[in-house]
Amino acid sequence: xxxxxxxxxxxxxxxxxxxxxxxxxxxxxxxxxxxxxxxxxxxxxxxxxxxxxxxxxxxxxxxxxxxxxxxxxxxxxxxxxxxxxxxxxxxxxxxxxxxxxxxxxxxxxxxxxxxxxxxxxxxxxxxxxxxxxxxxxxxxxxxxxxxxxxxxxxxxxxxxxxxxxxxxxxxxxxx
Amino acid sequence: xxxxxxxxxxxxxxxxxxxxxxxxxxxxxxxxxxxxxxxxxxxxxxxxxxxxxxxxxxxxxxxxxxxxxxxxxxxxxxxxxxxxxxxxxxxxxxxxxxxxxxxxxxxxxxxxxxxxxxxxxxxxxxxxxxxxxxxxxxxxxxxxxxxxxxxxxxxxxxxxxxxxxxxxxxxxxxxxxxxxxxxxxxxxxxxxxxxxxxxxxxxxxxxxxxxxxxxxxxxxxxxxxxxxxxxxxxxxxxxxxxxxxxxxxxxxxxxxxxxxxxxxxxxxxxxxxxxxxxxxxxxxxxxxxxxxxxxxxxxx
Numbered sequence: 001x002x003x004x005x006x007x008x009x010x011x012x013x014x015x016x017x018x019x020x021x022x023x024x025x026x027x028x029x030x031x032x033x034x035x036x037x038x039x040x041x042x043x044x045x046x047x048x049x050x051x052x053x054x055x056x057x058x059x060x061x062x063x064x065x066x067x068x069x070x071x072x073x074x075x076x077x078x079x080x081x082x083x084x085x086x087x088x089x090x091x092x093x094x095x096x097x098x099x100x101x102x103x104x105x106x107x108x109x110x111x112x113x114x115x116x117x118x119x120x121x122x123x124x125x126x127x128x129x130x131x132x133x134x135x136x137x138x139x140x141x142x143x144x145x146x147x148x149x150x151x152x153x154x155x156x157x158x159x160x161x162x163x164x165x166x167x168x169x170x171x172x173x174x175x
Numbered sequence: 176x177x178x179x180x181x182x183x184x185x186x187x188x189x190x191x192x193x194x195x196x197x198x199x200x201x202x203x204x205x206x207x208x209x210x211x212x213x214x215x216x217x218x219x220x221x222x223x224x225x226x227x228x229x230x231x232x233x234x235x236x237x238x239x240x241x242x243x244x245x246x247x248x249x250x251x252x253x254x255x256x257x258x259x260x261x262x263x264x265x266x267x268x269x270x271x272x273x274x275x276x277x278x279x280x281x282x283x284x285x286x287x288x289x290x291x292x293x294x295x296x297x298x299x300x301x302x303x304x305x306x307x308x309x310x311x312x313x314x315x316x317x318x319x320x321x322x323x324x325x326x327x328x329x330x331x332x333x334x335x336x337x338x339x340x341x342x343x344x345x346x347x348x349x350x351x352x353x354x355x356x357x358x359x360x361x362x363x364x365x366x367x368x369x370x371x372x373x374x375x376x377x378x379x380x381x382x383x384x385x386x387x388x389x390x391x392x393x394x395x396x397x398x399x400x401x402x403x404x405x406x407x408x409x410x411x412x413x414x415x416x417x418x419x420x421x422x423x424x425x426x427x428x429x430x431x432x433x434x435x436x437x438x439x440x441x442x443x444x445x446x447x448x449x450x451x452x453x454x455x456x457x458x459x460x461x462x463x464x465x466x467x468x469x470x471x472x473x474x475x
Contacts, residue, residue: 074224076347097232145288148241
């Protein structure tokens with residue numbers, strides 16, 4: 001059964017359609033092959049890619065507040081099986097992005113993003129790692145150009161967003 | 176001896192600093208095949224494709240495009256040993272090729288650091304290099320210690336292979352290139368259910384229990400094939416299937432374990448560089464590889 005939560009505002013759907021590869025959404029005719037292909041759906045029937053796509057089609061922004069969108073593996077098994085080659089994991093990525101301001105982002109994801117912006121890497125490189133590389137005869141890789149990262153992202157303003165956003169994502173099992 | 180070929184090496188974060196035995200094995204094997212890897216100090220985190228995308232996709236594709244643009248300046252083909260890095264660079268490169276508006280927007284941003292992305296770069300993974308550029312015949316000539324009598328399960332991992340339009344791999348559901356490389360070593364390829372299923376790692380930040388349920392299913396299916404070891408390309412798959420294997424096997428048989436080798440390690444062993452693999456195994460393998468390597472026998 002289709003329950004339309006928000007009829008007045010197509011903002012979410014329109015935003016998705018404007019994003020690169022977002023318009024692939026419109027090829028979805030709700031056949032459900034994505035869900036039958038999905039390894040997460042196979043172990044948790046509350047995870048249903050077909051219904052996620054339906055929510056985006058219906059501009060139901062509540063999807064962006066659902067923790068479940070973050071349990072997509074991005075394995076693309078759904079996309080491989082989709083007869084219309086809808087970019088399903090990418091559309092769920094867009095739902096995740098849209099949920100950032102509300103804090104529906106796992107703490108681990110925020111930490112990684114902050115590390116990348118601050119140091120140009122997902123991990124903190126320490127002395128012992130550098131020594132190990134040296135002992136193994138592997139070349140020095142230098143320091144990533146953090147100033148360039150800041151510069152190319154200035155217009156997007158991600159650094160500012162990350163300063164204030166707090167994760168309200170519970171993580172762990174289903175609520 | 177043919178002349179050495181050089182690729183721009185995209186190092187990423189995981190391999191060079193957490194799993195440097197991947198890089199060491201890959202470099203040693205490639206050297207035998209007259210290939211050099213040259214890092215470029217302009218590169219930074221790819222950024223990783225499983226969580227950063229969902230924080231800010233526009234930022235992800237912009238930073239990826241910056242790395243692609245840096246690679247373009249080298250005039251060489253780029254190889255990323257890490258599947259996550261490969262996926263990010265290949266997907267961003269593909270999107271730039273397909274979407275002029277996106278390319279224009281990104282180039283406005285890159286202008287601030289004196290870079291430009293054209294989309295002309297060739298981004299490769301280790302299978303493109305070994306299977307495609309070097310070729311099985313050439314690799315066969317370097318196999319001095321055939322792994323006859325052993326059976327290996329190729330775990331390709333998702334991001335190495337999909338989406339095909341960006342990765343330019345052979346098949347999204349039944350890829351064969353790693354199978355072929357295992358066979359070249361003289362070993363047998365294990366047949367198991369769900370060849371392309373995911374290791375589970377991408378959802379550990381959001382739901383660790385579900386992640387390891389998937390990992391457990393994966394290992395159980397490989398176990399049924401009677402494989403002596405799992406062969407991987409991706410450092411994240413390696414972390415999940417090897418370093419964290421106990422968390423997965425606890426779900427079905429805490430007594431069970433199976434060695435996991437990086438594809439570069441497998442080839443290094445077959446090329447007579449067993450000692451290197453053994454010395455790195457102490458630090459970087461939690462599942463003992465000793466018994467497996469004894470089966471191979473012979474001096475290293």
